[in-house]
Amino acid sequence: MVKAVVCGAAGGIGQPLSLLLKLNPLVTELSLYDVVNAPGVATDLSHINTPAQVAGFLPADNGAEKALAGADLVVIPAGVPRKPGMTRDDLFNVNAGICATLAQAIANAAPNAFILVISNPVNSTVPVFAETLKKAGCYNPKKLLGVTTLDIVRASTFVASVVGQPQDAPKYTIPVVGGHSGATILPLLTQSEPKIPAAILNDQAKRDALVNRIQFGGDEVVKAKDGLGSATLSMAQAGAHFANLVLQAAFAGKTLVTQSYIDLNAAAGGEDIKKEIGADLAYFSVNVELGRDGVQNILPIGNIDDQERTLLAAAVKELGPSIEKGVQFTPAPPKL
Numbered sequence: 001m002v003k004a005v006v007c008g009a010a011g012g013i014g015q016p017l018s019l020l021l022k023l024n025p026l027v028t029e030l031s032l033y034d035v036v037n038a039p040g041v042a043t044d045l046s047h048i049n050t051p052a053q054v055a056g057f058l059p060a061d062n063g064a065e066k067a068l069a070g071a072d073l074v075v076i077p078a079g080v081p082r083k084p085g086m087t088r089d090d091l092f093n094v095n096a097g098i099c100a101t102l103a104q105a106i107a108n109a110a111p112n113a114f115i116l117v118i119s120n121p122v123n124s125t126v127p128v129f130a131e132t133l134k135k136a137g138c139y140n141p142k143k144l145l146g147v148t149t150l151d152i153v154r155a156s157t158f159v160a161s162v163v164g165q166p167q168d169a170p171k172y173t174i175p176v177v178g179g180h181s182g183a184t185i186l187p188l189l190t191q192s193e194p195k196i197p198a199a200i201l202n203d204q205a206k207r208d209a210l211v212n213r214i215q216f217g218g219d220e221v222v223k224a225k226d227g228l229g230s231a232t233l234s235m236a237q238a239g240a241h242f243a244n245l246v247l248q249a250a251f252a253g254k255t256l257v258t259q260s261y262i263d264l265n266a267a268a269g270g271e272d273i274k275k276e277i278g279a280d281l282a283y284f285s286v287n288v289e290l291g292r293d294g295v296q297n298i299l300p301i302g303n304i305d306d307q308e309r310t311l312l313a314a315a316v317k318e319l320g321p322s323i324e325k326g327v328q329f330t331p332a333p334p335k336l
């Protein structure tokens with residue numbers, strides 16, 4: 001029996017993500033929480049003939065804690081998205097408050113759950129979750145996972161396109177480490193499997209354009225949606241894929257490796273990452289080995305070339321203040 005919860009389930013990401021989780025055979029109970037329309041979305045999904053039993057909750061009558069009670073996995077796409085001209089950091093003030101409130105509700109109702117954070121800016125909202133859970137006395141860094149999967153998905157799509165074989169996108173695996181915002185997104189093109197042809201990697205203009213498109217793919221969608229939000233459908237697919245990896249590892253006995261933005265104290269290997277990146281950052285998106293209890297090992301970044309080393313330095317520089325901002329966040333006192 002696996003209970004999954006989506007917080008922010010009525011939103012642009014929340015609805016298709018909830019649909020994809022309803023289709024996941026490992027999920028037996030699906031609980032949807034939002035400040036609007038969660039019961040409506042739940043009723044709609046409940047007519048689909050898959051095993052997961054669906055229920056929707058609004059804030060009234062302690063709805064968040066009812067939705068979360070006993071959850072195994074909570075996915076968080078709650079919060080405001082960007083409009084053209086905004087950075088992800090511009091979302092911090094609103095979304096950090098939402099994340100702190102949800103973290104407290106999780107601490108109360110589902111302290112052992114996996115928590116998958118989608119709400120932006122991920123580089124700061126993951127530390128907000130961690131600090132709130134620490135204060136509540138139930139922080140387990142092995143189970144707090146910042147979702148950077150969309151960057152990995154984009155990397156394979158854009159690489160296949162540059163290689164001239166767009167239909168091969170699913171065949172490409174390109175690790176993306178660092179964080180989830182502009183220069184903090186570090187695609188390791190030299191580690192691509194299959195290899196990216198040297199003719200592309202050695203063509204500086206092509207390589208720069210490829211890195212830039214992966215780093216700023218989010219802006220491409222924000223611009224195209226022209227004020228009506230940011231990536232939702234691709235994010236829902238990426239989020240459901242990542243959730244499935246976590247579920248497969250936790251409940252189907254598989255050991256899987258992907259990248260996620262995590263606390264480097266979560267498992268063995270974190271101190272080695274600090275040496276590899278040459279900085280004492282508390283959080284970084286790294287190769288994580290997922291098992292029954294979450295992050296069971298942090299794996300090295302591995303061999304990178306000089307250009308990737310330069311990008312790594314830029315990522316580290318930008319990440320430090322974003323992490324600190326999340327760590328220092330103090331939620332506003334509740335209105336009386």
Ligand SMILES: NC(=O)c1ccc[n+]([C@@H]2O[C@H](COP(=O)([O-])OP(=O)(O)OC[C@H]3O[C@@H](n4cnc5c(N)ncnc54)[C@H](O)[C@@H]3O)[C@@H](O)[C@H]2O)c1
Nearest residue numbers: 008010011012013034035077078079080081118119120235
């Ligand atoms: N990590 C990533 O790769 C990634 C990718 C895309 C978007 N995002 C982020 O995901 C977030 C959601 O994006 P969206 O396009 O779905 O936005 P949206 O506005 O369409 O949906 C957000 C939902 O959150 C709900 N919500 C607001 N406050 C809440 C609260 N306190 N509790 C529960 N629900 C609450 C809203 O009612 C809404 O339904 C944004 O912050 C966006 O920047 C992250």
Ligand SMILES: O=C(O)C[C@H](O)C(=O)O
Nearest residue numbers: 082120217218219230231
């Ligand atoms: O770009 C955004 O604001 C949303 C998301 O982080 C993305 O990468 O698409």
